[in-house]
Amino acid sequence: MTSPREHRPREHRPREHRPREHRPSRHRPRRTRLRRTRLRRTRLRPTDLLRLGMIGPRTRKTRSALSALGICLGIAAVIAVTGISFSNQAHLLARLDQLGSxxxxxxxxxxxxxxxxxxxxxxxxxxxxxxxxxxxxxxxxxxxxxxxxxxxxxxxxxxxxxxxxxxxxxxxxxxxxxxxxxxxxxxxxxxxxxxxxxxxxxxxxxxxxxxxxxxxxxxxxxxxxxxxxxxxxxxxxxxxxxxxxxxxxxxxxxxxxxxxxxxxxxxxxxxxxxxxxxxxxxxxxxxxxxxxDLLTARSEAKSALTGLVLALAAVALLVGGVGIANTMVVSVMERRGEVGLRRALGARGGQIAVQFLLEAVLMGLIGGLAGLLLGGLTVYGYALAQDWPASIPLPVLVAGPLVSVLVAAVAGIYPALRAARASPTDALRST
Structure with missing residues (x-):
């Protein structure tokens, strides 16, 4: 007679960890597409352009003041010559009218x-x-x-x-x-x-x-x-x-x-x-x-004085424009290192040209306003001393600052283009 089987506790054997076999996937691997992103050109805002234009006048105050003084004297000469001539003309015409023209x-x-x-x-x-x-x-x-x-x-x-x-x-x-x-x-x-x-x-x-x-x-x-x-x-x-x-x-x-x-x-x-x-x-x-015959003398005096005013005004504006052009050319030559550094950092030639053109325009505007004030005071002072009626035509008062800005812009075109065409490597090498 056989004895029953003895109940023995079953020994716990840890399972061996077998690495899971890598089975090839049925799906095809995804191809990652690299998107080509274009770098957009940076555009300066008007406030940034104004700040750039003020770099020259802020850093070179004496030279900028002298440049503005040149256009100031030119506009002041235009206002003074025009105002004094028109005041004299008004006085003459009043006398002619008084005599019966x-x-x-x-x-x-x-x-x-x-x-x-x-x-x-x-x-x-x-x-x-x-x-x-x-x-x-x-x-x-x-x-x-x-x-x-x-x-x-x-x-x-x-x-x-x-x-x-x-x-x-x-x-x-x-x-x-x-x-x-x-x-x-x-x-x-x-x-x-x-x-x-x-x-x-x-x-x-x-x-x-x-x-x-x-x-x-x-x-x-x-x-x-x-x-x-x-x-x-x-x-x-x-x-x-x-x-x-x-x-x-x-x-x-x-x-x-x-x-x-x-x-x-x-x-x-x-x-x-x-x-x-x-x-x-x-x-x-x-x-x-x-x-x-005084009426004929009146018209002849008016035309003669008007021609004289236009001639003197043209000479004065030419002198002011040459002064600004000379100053801007010197400024470009002295700031070649700055131009080269900005070009190396990514600034385009157009931005460089706009910077120097704005500097010229700002100097022309400041000089034009100062010349308007100086010329007006000269006219009123001279007319008061001569006991004449002070007369400055309104178009001359409005056109004074505008013409100064226009002359400064024309004078600053060549220096601005010269700065824009400067090579970054040559500019940096010259510093």
């Missing part, structure tokens, strides 16, 4: 029978409605005669006439009172008179307050006029107020002579229409005075 005289002409044809009663008002006409005044004829006293024979008139005068006669003719005073609203209806310089001399009147015999009654002399070259006819006349002349001296109220002050540039136009305006029915019987 824009004064037109309308008076009765002669008809077919060679007799004077009076102006219509509406002539003065119609002439005042012409657009370029700025001032209008008139004198009227009377039937009165003037004497020193009532004892003088009537035939001894002394070639003195009695004229009715508007209150603005002296303003339009730019006449002055040598002594006494002119007629006003209160005295034009009273028996008072103002004598011309020659009339006072012939009557023996030396001061205001004396009496003369005029139209059969005594008149008080309130003033004596100074000589006037524009209207010599008032120098031999006794002038009375318009209401007094029509009421007591036989004046019919119509104008015998009309004086016009027109815009200086529109004198020929006013002259062309004055006859037909004063008497539309018969313009040929109206005598219209031609502008004096």
């Amino acid at each position: 824009n004064l037109i005289t309308v008076s009765p002409g002669k008809g077919a029978d060679q007799q004077p044809v009076p102006l219509p009663a509406t002539a003065e008002k119609m002439l005042a409605d012409i657009a370029p006409v700025q001032q209008v005044t008139a004198t009227g004829a009377t039937k009165a005669q003037v004497y020193r006293n009532d004892l003088v024979p009537p035939q001894q008139t002394g070639s003195i006439t009695v004229l009715a005068a508007r209150l603005n006669l002296l303003d339009v003719l730019h006449a002055t009172v040598r002594s006494g005073r002119w007629l006003d609203g209160a005295s034009e209806s009273l028996p008072v008179t103002v004598l011309g310089d020659q009339a006072a001399q012939r009557l023996g009147v030396t001061a205001s307050g004396e009496r003369v015999w005029l139209g059969g009654q005594s008149f008080i002399v309130t003033g004596i006029l100074a000589p006037n070259e524009l209207a010599p006819e008032i120098g031999t006349a006794a002038l009375v107020g318009w209401p007094q002349a029509t009421a007591h001296l036989g004046a019919d109220g119509t104008a015998a002579t009309v004086y016009l002050r027109s815009h200086p540039e529109r004198v020929p136009d006013v002259q062309a229409v004055a006859g037909a305006t004063a008497d539309p029915a018969s313009p040929s019987t109206v005598a219209v005075s031609r502008p004096s």
